[in-house]
Amino acid sequence: MQPLKIVITGSYSAGKTQFIRTISDIETVSTDYAVTLDEERELKRETTVALDFGTIAINDKLNLYLFGTPGQERFDFMWEHLALGALGYVVLVDSCRPGHFAETQRLMARFIEITDAPFVVAANKQDDPSALPVSYVRRRLGIPLEIPVLPCVATERLSVKTVLLSLLRHIASRYQEDSGEGGAESVED
Amino acid sequence: MALDGTLRDMSLSDLFQVFRMGPKTGILLLTSDEQRGIIYVAAGQLIDAAIMASEDRSILASHDEAVILMLLWDDARFTFRPTQSVLDRPLRMKHDSEWLVMESLRRRDDPTQVISYHTITLDTQLQLSPLPSSAESGVSLDVNQWRILSQVSSAPDLRTICEATGIDPTQAIRTVAELLAVGLVEIVPPKLQTSKVHVHEETLLHHGRAMLGSGLSAEQGGHAAGRVLLDAIMRRVRGL
Numbered sequence: 001m002q003p004l005k006i007v008i009t010g011s012y013s014a015g016k017t018q019f020i021r022t023i024s025d026i027e028t029v030s031t032d033y034a035v036t037l038d039e040e041r042e043l044k045r046e047t048t049v050a051l052d053f054g055t056i057a058i059n060d061k062l063n064l065y066l067f068g069t070p071g072q073e074r075f076d077f078m079w080e081h082l083a084l085g086a087l088g089y090v091v092l093v094d095s096c097r098p099g100h101f102a103e104t105q106r107l108m109a110r111f112i113e114i115t116d117a118p119f120v121v122a123a124n125k126q127d128d129p130s131a132l133p134v135s136y137v138r139r140r141l142g143i144p145l146e147i148p149v150l151p152c153v154a155t156e157r158l159s160v161k162t163v164l165l166s167l168l169r170h171i172a173s174r175y176q177e178d179s180g181e182g183g184a185e186s187v188e189d
Numbered sequence: 190m191a192l193d194g195t196l197r198d199m200s201l202s203d204l205f206q207v208f209r210m211g212p213k214t215g216i217l218l219l220t221s222d223e224q225r226g227i228i229y230v231a232a233g234q235l236i237d238a239a240i241m242a243s244e245d246r247s248i249l250a251s252h253d254e255a256v257i258l259m260l261l262w263d264d265a266r267f268t269f270r271p272t273q274s275v276l277d278r279p280l281r282m283k284h285d286s287e288w289l290v291m292e293s294l295r296r297r298d299d300p301t302q303v304i305s306y307h308t309i310t311l312d313t314q315l316q317l318s319p320l321p322s323s324a325e326s327g328v329s330l331d332v333n334q335w336r337i338l339s340q341v342s343s344a345p346d347l348r349t350i351c352e353a354t355g356i357d358p359t360q361a362i363r364t365v366a367e368l369l370a371v372g373l374v375e376i377v378p379p380k381l382q383t384s385k386v387h388v389h390e391e392t393l394l395h396h397g398r399a400m401l402g403s404g405l406s407a408e409q410g411g412h413a414a415g416r417v418l419l420d421a422i423m424r425r426v427r428g429l
Contacts, residue, residue: 002389002391002392003392004392004396004418004422023429056422056425056426056429057425058400058418058421058422058425059400059421061399061400062396062399062400064422064425085389085391085392086389087388087389087392087393088388096190096191096192096193097192097193097194098192098194098198098199099194099195099198101198101306102198102306112385116385116386116387117386117387117388117389118386118388125190128190128191128192129213129215129271130190130191130192130213130215130269130270130271131192132192132207133207133210133211135210135319136203136206136207136210138378139375139378140199140306142376142378142379143378144378144379145378157429161426161427161429164426165423165426165427168419168422168423168426169423171388171419172416172419172423174386174387174388175388175390175393175412175415175416175419176416178387178388178390179390179412179415
């Protein structure tokens with residue numbers, strides 16, 4: 001049986017490792033290696049090549065696992081394995097780097113092929129005064145209105161909580177529709 | 190941190206729309222092969238601009254003309270650095286950004302190249318932009334722009350607009366590119382097939398039943414176990 005897991009994905013340097021580190025109960029397990037490509041080294045010195053891994057204990061027997069995917073497309077063979085059985089996923093996007101939007105669109109298209117799990121988009125680095133507004137991020141990525149696009153600051157716990165709760169509400173809403181039950185009163189808001 | 194990229198990632202007209210939406214205050218620096226541009230933005234409004242030669246830093250154009258020329262650049266690196274010091278600078282521009290964008294479009298052979306990351310076809314669905322336009326904007330639309338704009342809220346796609354207005358499709362695509370660049374219309378994102386989105390029920394039920402343990406009622410053996418589990422996860426995340 002698959003563990004209870006949520007996948008955190010996004011393009012290179014979107015803030016996935018930080019997102020998990022901010023909310024995880026445990027010291028996150030990262031498999032970062034020195035960046036080899038010059039253009040990538042301009043953005044950060046180390047990158048995740050396998051996965052990031054954090055947990056949130058639901059009770060003394062059950063954990064929710066957070067898996068961060070490697071951002072670079074050349075490691076996309078990992079995505080399918082990580083997405084298998086996931087409750088849902090968060091697509092992180094850097095609000096200060098429009099040059100990453102095309103890559104994020106390709107990543108979202110690939111994830112929609114891989115998994116039919118619900119997802120939300122989180123526009124990271126919204127604490128930067130130069131950050132692009134969430135409405136612009138939605139428009140440029142072509143995100144339909146039924147998919148939540150949320151402001152995010154991956155270094156702030158409250159912001160990460162808000163994104164996760166939005167995803168969980170989205171999952172609960174889809175789950176109710178799948179089970180043919182109307183109304184949202186049975187699932188906590 | 191700063192907002193940075195290339196004009197192929199994000200057009201100058203899009204940047205101007207974002208500055209208005211913020212509204213943002215700061216300095217936009219552009220670097221092409223042989224020229225450098227600088228635009229001062231105060232509370233979303235362009236207040237001053239210049240183009241310099243990279244080699245000797247001589248001024249090649251200034252104020253409105255500098256912005257119009259930069260709008261004709263198809264590729265350059267840009268960096269926007271927020272700084273409140275711009276608020277102390279005097280206003281030296283005669284026109285607002287919408288007017289400047291429209292003027293630059295008039296000087297272009299092919300306006301569809303302005304926003305290279307949007308593909309406009311006859312199947313493109315349009316909507317009126319919710320972006321606030323400058324109240325004092327001096328932009329004036331031509332007849333074709335008005336005719337297309339008047340149809341956007343009622344027509345399902347550009348093909349229908351062409352049929353309703355009699356505007357030639359090639360001309361209509363050019364005109365839509367102009368309206369997009371000036372921020373009056375947007376392309377409607379494709380509708381997601383929500384029927385294809387499903388929760389991985391097997392995992393949810395397995396862990397939900399495990400959590401409820403032996404006290405499982407008949408009703409909780411079904412979807413209720415999944416709902417109880419989702420409630421528990423949400424409570425836990427909320428409490429973090």
